[in-house]
Amino acid sequence: MVTGVTTAPTLSVVIPVYNEENWISRCIDALMESLARGRWAAQVVVVDDGSTDATGARLAELTDRYDITVVSQVNAGRFEARKAGLAKATGEFVLLLDSRVIVEPGALGFLREQVTEHPERRVWNGHIEVASQGNPYAGFLAGLVKVPWRRYFADPKLTSFGPDEFDLYPKGTGFFAAPRDLLAGSVEAFDSLYDDVTLASDDTKVLRWIIERERIHLAPGFAAVYNGRDTLRKFVAQSYYRGTTYVDSYLTSAGPARTALFGALGVGAVTAVMLVKHPVKTVAVGAVGSAAAGAVVRRCGATPGEARAVGTLLPLFAGGFGLGVLRGLVLALRAKLRK
Known part of the structure; x- marks a missing residue:
């Protein structure tokens, strides 16, 4: 140098x-x-x-x-x-x-x-x-x-x-x-x-x-x-895209982000089952969880407006992001099988 x-x-x-x-x-x-x-x-x-x-x-x-x-x-x-x-x-x-x-x-x-x-x-x-x-x-x-x-x-x-x-x-x-x-x-x-x-x-x-x-x-x-x-349309599309890129970013790299990826997959699977069996209760729990997430990000330095956005939009983001993650896993598997 x-x-x-x-x-x-x-x-x-x-x-x-x-x-x-x-x-x-x-x-x-x-x-x-x-x-x-x-x-x-x-x-x-x-x-x-x-x-x-x-x-x-x-x-x-x-x-x-x-x-x-x-x-x-x-x-x-x-x-x-x-x-x-x-x-x-x-x-x-x-x-x-x-x-x-x-x-x-x-x-x-x-x-x-x-x-x-x-x-x-x-x-x-x-x-x-x-x-x-x-x-x-x-x-x-x-x-x-x-x-x-x-x-x-x-x-x-x-x-x-x-x-x-x-x-x-x-x-x-x-x-x-x-x-x-x-x-x-x-x-x-x-x-x-x-x-x-x-x-x-x-x-x-x-x-x-x-x-x-x-x-x-x-x-x-x-x-x-x-x-x-x-x-809203762009937000949903971006959530889906981010889920896909997240898999490519962290699936093969050990660390907190990959741990979060696997954790999110587990939560998503449980939520899907609960939505089928107990839809009203699951929606209520999701609303409480979103509000709690807003409080957490506020304590981590988010502005009041940002915290409200997290508390309001988290379920929508989670749905789009989760679908994007599933797409990413499918794309990764297809590429691996081709190789």
């Missing part, structure tokens, strides 16, 4: 986008402001993953406004879109950014300072705040993660974590920075339990490979705001 670095490494930003005509301009405008404030020039690569709305038109406008590179491809999913963006990236560092993530103005100045003055801190996961005000669907997920990641949320500060703490800290590739060669290695090594990569866990698998080689850093200074789905 090179030490004594006094100038910032070159930076590329890779943004996959699919049907986000209402967000892509806000995402890139905020990115450009943060880069300017941080005095950090960057190559920006946006991969349009087969959008069918006005995303393409928004990108044409942004290309006129900023010096960005747009790559268009047939819809292949976020992993393949990021892979295409990485292939175009030339920076020593790469920032992965999702189109619904709005970078805070000071975030990239903070990151530039960290990687310049502390070159050993090479891998960074963003500190994500969820825009949950007035959006119970986003608030639900924001509240739910307060439980497994309560160690960080109880006292957000500059920290890092390694493989043994992987399940205990916030992580994701929606706002994530690392050396380009490290990200390229993780993409090359990517291996899903499924044949269909669009249903694979395209962040947890990547991060597990990276954390076996480098610690991941977190800090409130490297922050952004995530804008979640805002309709």
Whole structure:
């Protein structure tokens, strides 16, 4: 590893986008402001993953406004879109950014300072705040993660974590920075339990490979705001999808998350039987359990609105997530039998 670095490494930003005509301009405008404030020039690569709305038109406008590179491809999913963006990236560092993530103005100045003055801190996961005000669907997920990641949320500060703490800290590739060669290695090594990569866990698998080689850093200074789905239909679809990716993420990896997966399967099986035998009593118990879950996430740092969302939406999420888990198990079994 090179030490004594006094100038910032070159930076590329890779943004996959699919049907986000209402967000892509806000995402890139905020990115450009943060880069300017941080005095950090960057190559920006946006991969349009087969959008069918006005995303393409928004990108044409942004290309006129900023010096960005747009790559268009047939819809292949976020992993393949990021892979295409990485292939175009030339920076020593790469920032992965999702189109619904709005970078805070000071975030990239903070990151530039960290990687310049502390070159050993090479891998960074963003500190994500969820825009949950007035959006119970986003608030639900924001509240739910307060439980497994309560160690960080109880006292957000500059920290890092390694493989043994992987399940205990916030992580994701929606706002994530690392050396380009490290990200390229993780993409090359990517291996899903499924044949269909669009249903694979395209962040947890990547991060597990990276954390076996480098610690991941977190800090409130490297922050952004995530804008979640805002309709019931999208919430249900996302719950189903998350159940499927959860299996790919944790089925073969020992730890608290896999234990939770098996526990959820057991609870789901018992609940299904009870619904058939004692439907009224089961619904009542579920309502009490949901209310208790809301109280738990509140104690773990969730806002009152997030706690209410968890208490209200948990049964709906559990149903969609459970079905997604079953789909994931079937997909994994099919792929294994084919091999």
